[in-house]
Amino acid sequence: MTEDVHAERRERATARLRETGAAGLVCFPSRNLQYLTGFAEEPGERHLLLVVPADDPPADGATATEPTLLVPALYETQVREETTVGAVRTWADGDDPTAAVRDLLGDLGLREGRLLVDDTMWATFAQDLRDAAPDAEWGLASEALADLRVRKDEAELDAMRAAAAAADETVRDLRDLGADAVGMTERDLADRIADRLAVHGGEGTAFETIVGAGPNGAKPHHGSGDREIRAGEPVVLDFGTRVDGYPSDQTRTLVFDGEPPAEYERVHEAVREAQAAAVEAVEPGVPAEAVDRAAREVIEAAGYGDAFVHRTGHGVGLDVHEEPYVVAGNDRALEPGMVVSVEPGIYLDGRFGCRIEDLVVVTENGCERLNDTDRGWR
Ligand code: ZN
Ligand code: ZN
Numbered sequence: 001m002t003e004d005v006h007a008e009r010r011e012r013a014t015a016r017l018r019e020t021g022a023a024g025l026v027c028f029p030s031r032n033l034q035y036l037t038g039f040a041e042e043p044g045e046r047h048l049l050l051v052v053p054a055d056d057p058p059a060d061g062a063t064a065t066e067p068t069l070l071v072p073a074l075y076e077t078q079v080r081e082e083t084t085v086g087a088v089r090t091w092a093d094g095d096d097p098t099a100a101v102r103d104l105l106g107d108l109g110l111r112e113g114r115l116l117v118d119d120t121m122w123a124t125f126a127q128d129l130r131d132a133a134p135d136a137e138w139g140l141a142s143e144a145l146a147d148l149r150v151r152k153d154e155a156e157l158d159a160m161r162a163a164a165a166a167a168d169e170t171v172r173d174l175r176d177l178g179a180d181a182v183g184m185t186e187r188d189l190a191d192r193i194a195d196r197l198a199v200h201g202g203e204g205t206a207f208e209t210i211v212g213a214g215p216n217g218a219k220p221h222h223g224s225g226d227r228e229i230r231a232g233e234p235v236v237l238d239f240g241t242r243v244d245g246y247p248s249d250q251t252r253t254l255v256f257d258g259e260p261p262a263e264y265e266r267v268h269e270a271v272r273e274a275q276a277a278a279v280e281a282v283e284p285g286v287p288a289e290a291v292d293r294a295a296r297e298v299i300e301a302a303g304y305g306d307a308f309v310h311r312t313g314h315g316v317g318l319d320v321h322e323e324p325y326v327v328a329g330n331d332r333a334l335e336p337g338m339v340v341s342v343e344p345g346i347y348l349d350g351r352f353g354c355r356i357e358d359l360v361v362v363t364e365n366g367c368e369r370l371n372d373t374d375r376g377w378r
């Protein structure tokens with residue numbers, strides 16, 4: 001991703017802040033920070049903040065107007081190399097970082113007005129901000145940034161296409177295992193998935209890999225454990241990787257060897273039809289909830305309505321789960337550039353589960369599937 005992309009995003013964020021009436025935005029190490037600067041870092045106990053003022057010209061008394069990073073001194077070289085943020089302030093271990101926060105907010109004219117803070121900011125940092133700006137009002141960064149992040153640009157889509165391709169290749173490898181998977185534990189298979197994702201160009205796993213064999217598959221967010229995979233047992237395989245920071249997320253449910261329970265074929269067929277109907281429903285202007293309804297109607301008609309225990313999907317971007325949510329009650333219209341998962345499932349307690357998931361990009365006249373591997377169970 002080129003450096004200009006992040007500078008341009010900071011400009012768009014500033015414009016959004018003005019539109020929403022906010023005076024400024026404060027991010028800590030988060031996906032929002034990554035979106036605005038390209039700097040990807042895990043949160044830690046040291047104050048590392050990006051402060052973006054909305055005003056241009058500056059607020060009364062302000063002496064600075066630029067988006068500014070306040071970082072621990074040990075990060076200075078790194079952020080100067082990895083971001084195009086021109087204003088970087090540092091504080092050293094042994095200094096009082098809260099004084100640096102207070103000075104920065106003061107210099108940017110942000111000790112009052114409405115300040116938006118990262119939705120995921122640790123309470124300890126949010127509390128320091130409150131102390132530094134006791135007269136400010138507070139809101140969440142998503143008020144300004146969610147609408148920017150929800151439509152993906154071409155660079156973001158290219159990254160997600162590459163991540164999806166790595167996952168699709170991995171699904172093909174898993175299918176090729178066939179009877180060799182019988183006797184492996186769920187955890188063995190999860191390790192194998194991580195290896196294959198890396199071989200196919202992925203960077204790590206985007207979330208905890210789900211390998212749900214037999215009854216474990218009936219728990220939609222089971223991770224992986226020491227259960228050995230048996231012949232005839234449906235196995236829910238839900239995993240993702242990242243490319244350039246952007247994740248993939250897809251699910252296939254396979255029977256590696258032997259014949260599945262008689263009812264399983266009916267369940268799989270219902271899920272597959274529901275998934276196809278929901279993907280068919282994706283186009284600009286359609287409310288997200290209509291996509292959920294399209295999947296749910298098929299599963300209800302097959303007699304499994306009560307066993308479809310979750311929403312049909314979620315938006316995907318730097319966060320694996322983000323807006324828009326494909327769920328009853330969300331009447332937000334789909335727009336070109338949005339990426340959503342379509343992942344209906346049926347879960348029969350104590351027996352097995354079945355889920356099929358692909359990511360789709362909303363296009364000008366329908367959608368593009370990011371995942372294209374076989375959706376069958378063998
Ligand atoms: Zn998934
Ligand atoms: Zn998903």
